[in-house]
Amino acid sequence: MPSSPMIGYAHVTKSFGSLMALSDVSLDVAEGEFVAIVGGSGSGKTTLLRLANRLIEADGGTITVEGEDVRDVDPVALRRRIGYVFQSGGLFPHLSVADNIGITPRLLGVSAADIAARVDELLELVQLDRAAHRDRLPEALSGGQRQRVGVARALAARPRIVLMDEPFGALDPLTRDALGDDYRSLHRKLGLTTVMITHDMTEALLLADRIAVMRGGQLRAQGTPDELTRSGDAYVLELLRTPRRQADRLNALLPQSGAA
Template sequence: MIRLENVTKRFSEKTAVDGLTLEVPEGEVCVLIGPSGCGKTTTLRMVNRLIEPTSGRILVNGRDVMSMRPEELRRGLGYVIQSIGLFPHLTVAENIGVVPRLLGWEKPRIADRARELLSLVGLEPDSYLRAYPRQLSGGEAQRVGVARALAADPPVLLMDEPFGAVDPLNRERLQAEFGRIQRELHKTVVFVTHDIDEAIRLADRVAIMRDGRLQQYDTPENVLNRPANKFVHDFVGADRALKRLVRIKVTEVMRPAPQAAIDDAPEAMRERAGAGRFVYLTDDEGRLAGWLDTDDIRDDAVADAITTVDRLQATVARDASLRDALSRMLGLGFRSIAVTDDEGRIMGEVTFAAIEAVMSEAEEHRGPTADGEGA
């Protein structure tokens, strides 16, 4: 657990952090977000004592950080710094092994750990272990930075824009991976970002800062539905209803979908459709092969009414968000999309109408503050 009590940091004239009170419960992800210069990095660096507060108190697991030796404190805190900060004269493996070495781990254990972590962040160990930082792209170096922070399995992670230098595709992959790691390891995390979508996707709670002051500290849902003031409202953006979809899994609004085997008899297929228009057609492993549009059946010939598809393109996985489903549907021009389990079998479908219903619900929940002060 991390607790900041009325923490202020002044650099001569400049107040970088101003009376910040914030508690991050154990095992939760707090995302700090706000415009450049609002005090995010300063806040993180006070938690591991790279900067000392001018006033106020910071507790990590109940202990005042000012009462701990900095080295001892920092070994319990994995830190990913904004400018990556790999040691240039050490290989990737040696960079990842810095803290384990300090902790006196045996060499083979450190080597195994480096391999394991590189795979985890999506870098092929054999290609990267012996590389030097100057041989890495910005995004690769950043991922090594994340691996290094995780190396000694610290209970607390401080991450300063850890995916800032990664391209959008890899960034999404890393965010998904981070989500998975977090569901498994339950670290207490303070995560800094500029990217509101990243914040909404990853946070248990979002802390929105402006000029060193906390504007709102709340769940992503509440930040979107009930912005505390005009600044938060504007910061979150006009597409709040759309952003909310990131927080909802397709399985939450999925409904059963009629299915038939693609080699079934035409009568059987039609029967499966019931009163509906479409039937999903599956291969012999229960995976999507295409669909039948009963409106297109002429003279009992189903062949013309069957569309075959690439199942990876035309389905979303069970852990996809409604936002993922919506953008896939818009891209393909579909009114619904099949949801698949880990084996690729159809579990059900999400319809455009169901997503629309969720979005209008979000609009109804708009708080009086936002309505009163909104643009």
């Protein structure tokens, strides 16, 4: 018998006033999976993500996390079990890197010495030099460094699930690529279950095991890249056409000998 999903959405609906933000969405995320949610602006991606940690409450349907109905779990306890990475890092500007990373362990009553050790461990994990970054304020970091701190903070309480809302969207392409690859390695190494929002189908194809495509509050398709290509949904096929076209053009433009 298959085990219950780490995150399960069953027939979930959510409205804001007269606007139907999510309509009958069902999606399972298995333990250890990396799922990307792809879709245009306003398609319901953030709403879907935030229902899992009760930053938003559903109107209908059921959401489970690690087999428990989220309505039966205290929202604060739930949020401490689930790491969350914000688009712009979401760091507290007046707190140092170390204090930003240590904030959840501190709320959980971990001792100062253990927090300091955990901060060092996390900085190493996200590949930031400890001595150089520990005491800086977020304003003294590059966008990529801020996102690395955001990932470290999300992992501080050793969650098994990480939710990421467009985490690498605002970065230059090289930094974005490096961070995506590094996060993917962390996901595997720590045995995490990750759900990441992105506008970018190419990023989703390169990083995720499975992709869920949202449009107008509906889940249009979900599956591996191969399954998506066979979905038959015109919007999904259009989203897949762009990365394919770009890959073909790049292959034609870049001489193979330059691919060092």
